[in-house]
Amino acid sequence: MVKLCSRCNLSCDYCYVYELRDSGWRERPRIMSVPVRERLVFRIAEHARRHRLDRVRVLLHGGEPLLAGPRVIVDFVTAVRRALLGTGAEVDLALQTNGVLLSEELLDLLLELDVRVGVSLDGYAEAHDRHRHRRGRGSAADRGSHAGVTAALGLLGSARYRPLFGGLLCTIDPANDPVRTFDALAAHRPPAADFLLPHGTWDHPPAGAGGDGVPYGAWLCAVHDRWRETGRPMRVRLFESVDALSRHDGGSSSEVLGTVPAAAVAIETDGTVAWTESLNAVAEGAAHTGGTVFSHSFDALLGLACAPEYGVGSLCRVCRECPLVRVCGGGLRAHRFGRGRGFANPSVYCKDISTLIRHIGARTDQ
Numbered sequence: 001m002v003k004l005c006s007r008c009n010l011s012c013d014y015c016y017v018y019e020l021r022d023s024g025w026r027e028r029p030r031i032m033s034v035p036v037r038e039r040l041v042f043r044i045a046e047h048a049r050r051h052r053l054d055r056v057r058v059l060l061h062g063g064e065p066l067l068a069g070p071r072v073i074v075d076f077v078t079a080v081r082r083a084l085l086g087t088g089a090e091v092d093l094a095l096q097t098n099g100v101l102l103s104e105e106l107l108d109l110l111l112e113l114d115v116r117v118g119v120s121l122d123g124y125a126e127a128h129d130r131h132r133h134r135r136g137r138g139s140a141a142d143r144g145s146h147a148g149v150t151a152a153l154g155l156l157g158s159a160r161y162r163p164l165f166g167g168l169l170c171t172i173d174p175a176n177d178p179v180r181t182f183d184a185l186a187a188h189r190p191p192a193a194d195f196l197l198p199h200g201t202w203d204h205p206p207a208g209a210g211g212d213g214v215p216y217g218a219w220l221c222a223v224h225d226r227w228r229e230t231g232r233p234m235r236v237r238l239f240e241s242v243d244a245l246s247r248h249d250g251g252s253s254s255e256v257l258g259t260v261p262a263a264a265v266a267i268e269t270d271g272t273v274a275w276t277e278s279l280n281a282v283a284e285g286a287a288h289t290g291g292t293v294f295s296h297s298f299d300a301l302l303g304l305a306c307a308p309e310y311g312v313g314s315l316c317r318v319c320r321e322c323p324l325v326r327v328c329g330g331g332l333r334a335h336r337f338g339r340g341r342g343f344a345n346p347s348v349y350c351k352d353i354s355t356l357i358r359h360i361g362a363r364t365d366q
Helices: 034-050 070-084 104-113 125-129 146-156 178-186 215-229 237-246 277-281 298-302 350-364
Strands: 010-012 055-061 090-097 115-120 132-134 165-171 192-196 272-274 288-292
Touching: 034 055, 034 070, 034 298, 055 070, 070 090, 070 104, 104 115, 104 146, 115 146, 125 132, 125 146, 125 178, 132 146, 165 178, 178 215, 192 237, 215 237, 215 350, 237 350, 288 298
Parallel strands: 055 090, 090 115, 115 165, 165 192
Antiparallel strands: 010 132, 272 288
């Protein structure tokens, strides 16, 4: 995950970069400089060559990566492709955006560069604008971004640009109608959609999480049923991963499940290398590796004492003894934190995830 820009033009109240426990973004450059980009490209090629990788995935992220400007995007993408030519590795380039800056001019550029585009959309207008606001003055309702995002999706879904359409990301809010939310996403005919749990911990739980109820689990169950009854019109990584793991027929591609270590690192605009950014929910600096693209290779970072522990052995006793652990993997590492026990807890979403796993299992058996 390459943070070409460390700022954003939206102010989303659940954002894991700007609204949670880590405020390191305030000290970082707004745009990744040429020296940092050059060193990062070297590290990517070094890693691909050392491990004889067949494929490398580079995700342009932020903040809002389009704020970096076309020149920075062109220069970086071109440099990555050139550097990997001699390694034998294919490179998949993608960009994750809030969508409001997408235009025909930018999409033509991304088409020429062969960079796929993922867009964040939380559903229908009321649902989306509940949290995803444009920066500036005025009420949150007046600063809603839904109209701008759906206009951009109209362009992205057209025949010319549809080959670029990577999918949609939707952050869950149980206050939003799950069926209406799913239908609003499906209306854009995305090839894939992902449903994200808002990040939090036992010490700072998201609204409704960690209690006696299962608001997120019930919401996801309703979405799952709608997905099935409409003929699964797009891929949903979470549902497909639960199904595959339940049948011992594959692994997980969803970050909601903690079955495997995160296969990505984040490179900040100053060259700092961070672990999975969900750890921003834990504490100031919790995602830090202690290294930069100037001081460490990606392999060397894995040897640092701060490297996160993964696998069943890193889980608390409650998780290790649970029959669902082979599917959920204990949930996302950040969501286990708190109660004075570090990460030695079940996920704050344990009951919700368990509800979804059992629900999908029951439907699969029918």
